[in-house]
Amino acid sequence: MHPELEAVVKLWENVNRADRLQAERVTCIENRSLTVTNQREAAEALEAARVALDGVRTEERRVMRKLDSYRKRVSTTRTMIDTGKAPDYRLAEQQLRSCILIVDDLETEALELMEQRDDAEQVAEAAQQAFDAAEDASTRAVVRERDRIPAIDRELEDLDLARPALQEALTHEHRGPFRTLRARNRSAVATLRDGACSVCNYASPSQVVNEIEGHTRVHTCRNCGRFLLPGRPEQA
Numbered sequence: 001m002h003p004e005l006e007a008v009v010k011l012w013e014n015v016n017r018a019d020r021l022q023a024e025r026v027t028c029i030e031n032r033s034l035t036v037t038n039q040r041e042a043a044e045a046l047e048a049a050r051v052a053l054d055g056v057r058t059e060e061r062r063v064m065r066k067l068d069s070y071r072k073r074v075s076t077t078r079t080m081i082d083t084g085k086a087p088d089y090r091l092a093e094q095q096l097r098s099c100i101l102i103v104d105d106l107e108t109e110a111l112e113l114m115e116q117r118d119d120a121e122q123v124a125e126a127a128q129q130a131f132d133a134a135e136d137a138s139t140r141a142v143v144r145e146r147d148r149i150p151a152i153d154r155e156l157e158d159l160d161l162a163r164p165a166l167q168e169a170l171t172h173e174h175r176g177p178f179r180t181l182r183a184r185n186r187s188a189v190a191t192l193r194d195g196a197c198s199v200c201n202y203a204s205p206s207q208v209v210n211e212i213e214g215h216t217r218v219h220t221c222r223n224c225g226r227f228l229l230p231g232r233p234e235q236a
């Protein structure tokens with residue numbers, strides 16, 4: 001490769017690697033922050049599901065106790081009537097009928113509460129699973145951040161240290177175009193494929209193509225400004 005082009009490629013590899021590491025660093029931190037938030041939300045949802053389930057269970061117990069007491073009343077009143085021990089037969093009959101109606105209502109209510117409890121149990125179970133998954137994800141993200149960030153920072157430091165020499169190695173006339181490409185957030189290099197830029201497809205004049213393929217001169221694409229790498233491998 002032409003030594004001037006090689007200098008461009010080396011500097012490009014350095015800054016490109018640093019860009020990727022910076023992006024990974026940001027993603028790493030954002031991901032951890034996101035999973036921690038998710039875990040907190042899942043914990044809140046789980047707590048709400050448990051409170052709801054407790055509420056239904058408490059209500060169910062209350063209704064069952066009431067049902068139990070009315071069933072006993074039905075049975076006692078019936079025995080009094082059957083054994084002729086009721087002080088007022090007509091009143092006892094009336095009481096029996098009203099107690100039976102209440103028992104019916106309470107049985108219906110108890111059945112509805114059992115269904116509600118089943119639903120609440122399912123919701124609580126799903127909330128528990130969601131919380132477990134969120135906790136796992138958050139733990140993994142925390143570990144990843146803890147392990148990865150120091151490694152990223154070390155590599156970034158190395159790249160920063162190496163960069164001035166690479167910038168120095170760049171021919172003066174190539175510094176401007178390189179800076180422009182960087183400022184536009186573009187890749188600095190493209191490959192020549194059948195005489196055309198691999199990124200923007202602009203076909204370079206044959207003279208330019210020959211010089212690039214022959215490694216005699218460095219050219220940038222006249223359309224996108226990228227430094228053009230020869231498409232054919234160098235002759236040994």
Ligand SMILES: [Zn+2]
Nearest residue numbers: 197200221224
């Ligand atoms: Zn181009």
